[in-house]
Amino acid sequence: MVAPAASHSRPDAADLLVWYDRHRRALPWRALPGVAPDPYRVWLSEIMLQQTTVAAVKPYFARFLERFPTVEVLAAAPEEAVMGAWAGLGYYSRARNLHACAKAVAAAGAFPDTVEGLRKLPGIGAYTAGAIAAIAFDRPAAAVDGNVERVVSRLYAIETPIPASRPEIRRLAESLVPASRPGDFAQAVMDLGATLCTPKRPACALCPWMQPCRARAEGLQETFPRKVKKVAGALRRGAAFVVLRAGDDAVLLRTRPPEGLLGSMAEPPTSEWRADYDPAQALLDAPLDARWKRLPGLVRHVFTHFPLELTVFLARVGAGTPAPEGMRFTPRAALDAEPLPGAMKKVLAHALEQKLAAPPPAPKPPPEPDLATPPEPEAPPRRAPLPKVLSRRPASAAPVVKARGRPKGS
DNA sequence: GATGCGTGGGA
DNA sequence: TTCCCAAGCAT
Structure with a gap:
């Protein structure tokens, strides 16, 4: 009116x-x-x-x-x-x-x-x-x-x-x-x-x-304009699995289905994202058998309709290891050519940052006590620069990696 | 009409 | 930190 x-x-x-x-x-x-x-x-x-x-x-x-x-x-x-x-x-x-x-x-x-x-x-x-x-x-x-x-x-x-x-x-x-x-x-x-x-x-x-x-x-x-405010979506959690292959220094990726969230975009394999996901059980969802290390901290990302927290797992496999069905290994030097959305760039940056970081002396409490695989004792750097392979594009050049240990509980 | 669908920046 | 928003579309 x-x-x-x-x-x-x-x-x-x-x-x-x-x-x-x-x-x-x-x-x-x-x-x-x-x-x-x-x-x-x-x-x-x-x-x-x-x-x-x-x-x-x-x-x-x-x-x-x-x-x-x-x-x-x-x-x-x-x-x-x-x-x-x-x-x-x-x-x-x-x-x-x-x-x-x-x-x-x-x-x-x-x-x-x-x-x-x-x-x-x-x-x-x-x-x-x-x-x-x-x-x-x-x-x-x-x-x-x-x-x-x-x-x-x-x-x-x-x-x-x-x-x-x-x-x-x-x-x-x-x-x-x-x-x-x-x-x-x-x-x-x-x-x-x-x-x-x-x-x-x-x-x-x-x-x-x-x-x-x-x-x-x-x-x-x-x-003006008058408008009704919308409610925020519920937090979802999940696990992301970063596989590094020796020899060609490649990362395991897959392409998401063409429809829906992040349709047709590339990603490292992840578990389902659910409100009640338990990272301690994540290895049941891993894409292949390997010596998985749960990385300290987690990757946060906010989509239009819900926030997401991904716990990142890292594994190294031998040269020549074949990719599981429906997946592929992409050399890190070729990651620029992959259509990686911001959330997944954060995941890779988090994992590769761990890999590249020199072990700092200060120990730090694990983010969560009950782990399937205990995280490495080293504290992650608060804001290490992005690995070079992930820095491209002036506009989105430095996707901020929000990953930190959670002083959980109290 | 209500939902689902990204990301980055500013207050 | 948190919230809101920025030249909307498809279902």
Whole structure:
């Protein structure tokens, strides 16, 4: 529902466009004024920017353009090359859909230039279809993302919480789209939300839409959009098994199933992840027979919907040891080519850090008393630099290894 | 409509 | 530390 109308004029697209012409952000995927945008770049950037910050996307976007300069090149690339180039960016179904979409577009010969046509492609939903139609083809379409929801909910002081208010927000957003320069308008609203109409401490004094904004008039701008907060997921635990093979200095890896969590990404074998998992029983889940050492500390990682704690086990096997069914040995020098998500990079960094660390003198209590295999007596270094094989990519160059002994109990 | 799906950064 | 969030999509 909309707050009672006061003396507010209707938000004028022209006012926003004046502001945009002066304050628009320069972004790598954004065409210069007067230059026709490249649909491939617009599409690629929009997919990467789904739930992802501009700063995180920039290096990935540049690397993708280098490796896959056109949609035809991307379509012809092997799946694992695409997954590898995406590794670290998150939401990996985007990468699979990206590849599938590229194949469809390459087969069709061009991107569709309407919302309806775009909407049919994998990985393109209501927002992205509107954004591409507007930005790449200057169609009068609304691109309603989180920024626009915030801007519109403030303009009209919408009291209904998200997500129930989404249909209303969309209608209002569509009513604002001008016939002239709809592509610039779509980008202007997002720039406004990203730079002035921010979630916290919006800079209303600089806003071209301050006058018609109802939330601002009431001094309640920061309280919109209304939303219901979600509950955090329950902690899950598990064990991860790092096997180092002598001779070629290789690590045992497998590929996860194509659907679901971390789909199609690589990982060292792990147990199931459950709330009641007992690391003391972990060796029952080990991928092969070996002299397993339970490493001190543990690897923590927080996914969207649950936190995870992995206890890491390390084993060394002889040269020539074959990989178990469905797994492979990858030499450490070749780990860069594996699509390892952040959580699994932490696991490998934790294990290899143990291996490389010189034994410090200070002993330290084991993280948990009842161990199948007692951990090594040495204390792990608090924050050793990442092993070289794991440091790549400017953006995610140093996945922080949060692993420390737990002073359990009390 | 509710869930599942990553990651990194800022307050 | 903890919470929230950032150009959403598929089911």
